[in-house]
Amino acid sequence: MTENEREIVRRITDVLEKMASGRKPSRIEYTETDAPDDSTLMELEAKVVELNNLYAESYRFILDLARGKLNGDPPPHNNFVTPFKQLQSELRHLTWQIEQIAAGDLDQMVYFSGDFSRAINQMIDDLREREELRQQLADSNHAKDKLFSIIAHDLRNPFNAIVGFSEMMVQMVNMASPADLKQFAEMIHTSAKQTYNLLLNLLEWSRVQTGRIDVKPMEGDLALLIRTNVNISSITAEPKQIQIYYDGGDSYPVTTDAAIFNTILRNLISNAIKYTPERGEIRISVDTNNRFYYISVHDTGMGMSEEDVQKLFRLDVIHTTNGTNQEKGTGLGLILCKEFVTMLGGDIYVESEKGKGSTFTFSIPK
Amino acid sequence: MGQTYNFAWDQLGDIEEGRPNLGNRTSVAVYRLMQYTMRAVLEAEYGDARTRELLVMAGRLAGSEFCKNVLDVSLPLNKFIAQLHKALIDLEVGVMRVEKSDPENLDFVVTVSEDLDCSGLPLKGVTVCDYDEGFIEGIFSVYTGQSFDVKEVDCWTTGERTCRFTIKKKAS
Numbered sequence: 001m002t003e004n005e006r007e008i009v010r011r012i013t014d015v016l017e018k019m020a021s022g023r024k025p026s027r028i029e030y031t032e033t034d035a036p037d038d039s040t041l042m043e044l045e046a047k048v049v050e051l052n053n054l055y056a057e058s059y060r061f062i063l064d065l066a067r068g069k070l071n072g073d074p075p076p077h078n079n080f081v082t083p084f085k086q087l088q089s090e091l092r093h094l095t096w097q098i099e100q101i102a103a104g105d106l107d108q109m110v111y112f113s114g115d116f117s118r119a120i121n122q123m124i125d126d127l128r129e130r131e132e133l134r135q136q137l138a139d140s141n142h143a144k145d146k147l148f149s150i151i152a153h154d155l156r157n158p159f160n161a162i163v164g165f166s167e168m169m170v171q172m173v174n175m176a177s178p179a180d181l182k183q184f185a186e187m188i189h190t191s192a193k194q195t196y197n198l199l200l201n202l203l204e205w206s207r208v209q210t211g212r213i214d215v216k217p218m219e220g221d222l223a224l225l226i227r228t229n230v231n232i233s234s235i236t237a238e239p240k241q242i243q244i245y246y247d248g249g250d251s252y253p254v255t256t257d258a259a260i261f262n263t264i265l266r267n268l269i270s271n272a273i274k275y276t277p278e279r280g281e282i283r284i285s286v287d288t289n290n291r292f293y294y295i296s297v298h299d300t301g302m303g304m305s306e307e308d309v310q311k312l313f314r315l316d317v318i319h320t321t322n323g324t325n326q327e328k329g330t331g332l333g334l335i336l337c338k339e340f341v342t343m344l345g346g347d348i349y350v351e352s353e354k355g356k357g358s359t360f361t362f363s364i365p366k
Numbered sequence: 367m368g369q370t371y372n373f374a375w376d377q378l379g380d381i382e383e384g385r386p387n388l389g390n391r392t393s394v395a396v397y398r399l400m401q402y403t404m405r406a407v408l409e410a411e412y413g414d415a416r417t418r419e420l421l422v423m424a425g426r427l428a429g430s431e432f433c434k435n436v437l438d439v440s441l442p443l444n445k446f447i448a449q450l451h452k453a454l455i456d457l458e459v460g461v462m463r464v465e466k467s468d469p470e471n472l473d474f475v476v477t478v479s480e481d482l483d484c485s486g487l488p489l490k491g492v493t494v495c496d497y498d499e500g501f502i503e504g505i506f507s508v509y510t511g512q513s514f515d516v517k518e519v520d521c522w523t524t525g526e527r528t529c530r531f532t533i534k535k536k537a538s
Contacts, residue, residue, distance in 0.1 A: 079525050086527050089477050092465035105444050 008041050015052050025056040054080035070095060106131065143209055147202075155198060161191040197270070201332050204263060208339045215257045215343050222252035222293055225261055226284055233269040240278045244269065248286035252293060256364050260340045267333040268297040268360045275301035275321075275358070288366075292346065296361040304352040312350060313338040337362070371427055375435045391458075394482060401483065401497070422500035429504020439509050443469050446509060458482070465530070472512060472535035476502070477520075479528040484521055493521035495529050502531055512536070 001009070019025060030049040057075040062084050064072040070092050074081045090112055097108045098120075106128045110120040165184045172180070207213045223246075230246050237244055265284075272282045280300045287294040304312075308321070312334050337360075341348045346363035381390050408417040433439065437449055447464060454462050460478040467474050479485070483495050495518045503516040513536040520530035 077525075082525055082527060085520070089463070089465060089528055089530070092475075093463035093477070096464045096467060100444055103444075105448075107445075107448055 005041055008045050012045050012048050015048050019052060019055060025052060025059055027053050027056045051080075054078055057081075058084065065091075101127070140209075155195065159191075159195065162188050162195070165191075198332070201267070201336055205332060205336050205339070208336070208343075213260070213343070215260065217255045217257050219253065219255050220258055222254040222256075222286065222295075223248055223250055225254075225258055226265065226286070226295065229262060229265045229269060230284060233266065233273065236270065237273045237282070240273065240276070240280070242273055242276050242278070242280050242282060244282045244284070246284050248284065252286060252288070254293060254364070254366060256344055260344060261364065264337045264340050264344075264362060265295070265297070267337050268362075271333060271360070272297050272299035272301065272358070275299060277301065292363040292365055294361050294363050296359050298357065298359040300357045303354045303356050303358055304350075305354050309350050309352055313348070369423075373427060373431065375431055397482060418496045421496035422503070425497035425500025425502075426504040426507075427500075428497075429501035429506075430508045431504075432501070433505045433508040437505070437509070443467075450505065454478075460485075460529075472506075472510060472514070472533075474506075474533040475530065476533065477528045477530045481522065481529050484523055484529060487523050489525055490523040492524065493518040493529075494523050495521055495531075498529065499531065502533060506533055510535075 015028065028049055030046055057078055058081040061072050061074050061081055065084055065088055070088055072088075074085050074088070094110065094112050097110055101108050101124060106124055108124060110117045110124075112120075165188045169176075169181060169184045169188075176184070204213075226246055226248060230244050234244050269282065269284075276282060276299045282300075283296075283298045285296045285298070287296070302321075304321075312331070314335075338348055341362045341364070345365045348360065348362040350358060350360055352358035405417060405421065408420060412420070436453060437446070439446070441449060447467070451462050454460055460481040463477050463479070465475040465477060478495075478498065481495065481498065483498055487494065499516045499518050503514045506512075506514045506516070515532075515534050515536055517532050518529055519532055520526040520528065522529065
């Protein structure tokens, strides 16, 4: 080996030792050695110097990356830094995803390093679960508020009437005419019936809330169920001389829970009676497709504005309107209907026009 | 997007009916064969700069039609991006990741890995995803109703392993 060649080898060794030491690298200038006997050795030195310089230029970027600075600009035209740019890209995206999660976007799914992803995704699942629990708690609070509101107002008012009129009867029993006494008794009866219906609904609703209602589908005839409900409800409709018609067919085979179905239809007909003026009419019809029956209760009553329709079926909005004869309502019946229809696997819809009447339609699977 | 083009989504045809056996997929090589032979002819006819412009214009038209016909533009931005991410994976176009988003100033940086157009191509020293630039621009323009400048700053063909695009709202 010539002296020149030994000098080149010494310089190469020096550069490689510096790179291997882990110390901060610095750029070096390549100096061509005079007249080397081995041109391959010169070429090797040039390559080692180039590698050193690529490493030196990358060093700051890699160090910044290691320190969590993700916005550093990588040196241009430097393939040495390519895998670190890839890492930078992954970390930037990960940062963005974490920001989205922090802002409440729990649909994010992280794919970055197995254990890390598993931990983050587990955390997202936990957050999602907590959010669902929080929502359930909020719903439960709305339900509680609704219950208190019903007890505070809707249950108290009919009792006030019962207490008031019965007290008047006691005081006036010797002075009042039989006609007056009959009127008092009728008022007490109306209030008591109203309270009883409300209590029935409250009881059923409380069973729904506590998950104590099981759906027990049995084969039956939908037309028969409807006709039975129409007959029972006709008695309630009599004082207002409202006619209830069933416009459907003779028989519709169905597999459903008859008790739940009856509660839904009873409430919808009761509502229709409440909001239909004297001598009005209520029509019940059935439509069908391959999977569902659609039962509609159409009245010729007061109807509702679009704004009022939006408030129906909602626990968080307390919305009631008195009936045509000032019958009281709580909105609980419709909420119960919605819950029950959902339990049967169907849905409920309303079409209404103020002054013209309403149509409540609910579906149940065949 | 002042220019009107003779294109409608239904020109893509009823693929299910037309290809009952071969189905809706083809190979990446076939797609690239079409893209790069067309590019080569355009370059020979119109030169490199004009070819790039034409590819961006075609990509912009494709992106805007894709957005109108495939994506739900009523979603809020984050959901829209998640939807786009999923659509590009489902269609095996690439894996899009957001590196930076500034919704207020409509300024974004996204990367696309395993890109249909370029991943695995030989090194060229210049970017080649001009069509993708236009495609992204078309999508963002339809979604926001604003005009964008989309620039590919890193590409497989410049030695990177992922394509990186800056997306900035055009100054009005």
